[in-house]
Amino acid sequence: MGCCTGRCTLIFLCTLQLLAALERQVFDFLGYQWAPILANFLHIIIVILGLFGTIQYRPRYIVVYAIWTAIWVTWNIFIICFYLEVGGLSKDSELLTFNISRHQSWWSENGPGCVRKEASMSGIKGLDNHSYISVIGCALEYRYIEVMHSSFQILIALVGFVYACYVVSVFTEEEDSCLRK
Template identity: 70%
Template sequence: MGCCTGRCTLIFLCSLQLLAALERQIFDFLGFQWAPILGNFLQIIVVILGLFGTIQFRPRYIVVYTVWTALWVTWNVFIICFYLEVGGLSKETDLMTFNISMHRSWWREHGPGCIRRVVRPSAPGILEDYSYVSVTGCIIDFQYLEVIHSAIQILLSLIGFVYACYVISIFMEEEDSFDFIGGLDTYSYRQPPQEHVELKPVGRSK
């Protein structure tokens, strides 16, 4: 089978998802966001499986990709709720770092237009090596950048889910047709050739 429209589209979508996951993984590493790092790693692995299954006609790999896509959408919805502080969630907690560290999103200090300053307080009684970071002038707040990243992941995943289901149905139909044709060939091959016996009347001997 050549590269049909659905199969080519799924290959293209998997490639986009792979690039988007790699880009997100880099910035999550820079921000020490361990929970998203783990999720991105699984996303990269499963997308590679889906891409391989699509190219090599392996429906089982595409099924794994489809199931994971639903979980990935759920995870990104949670991230959106986390950064928008929906349902009692707070973006100031250490949930994304598994409470290991107090790091925040890399975009918090390095977003577009952000001016980062390290300020050392001059108040008495404070250690000299103590400092805090002042960030001003950001065009877009970091939480909205994280929401945009998650929204892009959700959009690509939903489209990929639809095309993955379509490609799986195509593969299944082709396998059924091949089995049907092969079954007929096997049946005809196993049938023993019929012998044609010519019957002749036997005359009575005088």
């Protein structure tokens, strides 16, 4: 096989997916969003499995990767709906943190152009160590940054799915032609 084959393209796509997932994982850890952290972790494992299957000519691993990309697209559509508050979803809910904490996207306080102001809540019983945080001047709302992240993940996953199906068909075709000889 040549270097510009579907196999090489799938290797490139898996590597790109790994980099994008690791970047997303870092920012989800910073925001203490446990549901996305677990989903990203599983995604990283499956993409590594798909990468291994592509490099080692193992179509079954690539099939697992292809199935996972469909699930991954669904998860990212949910994330987009969550941040755009489609249906009964609210970006201010504690759904992504499993109701463990009141944290939200790291981008909500640290987005491009955002100025973070803290006001101490002294004098209120039980809240002496807490502060009120207001964020102003953001060039782009954090929910749109999260939507862009998910949209990019969907795009890579869809292209990866197509190439995974192609590579599996090429691998099984080569296997069949070897068996016929």
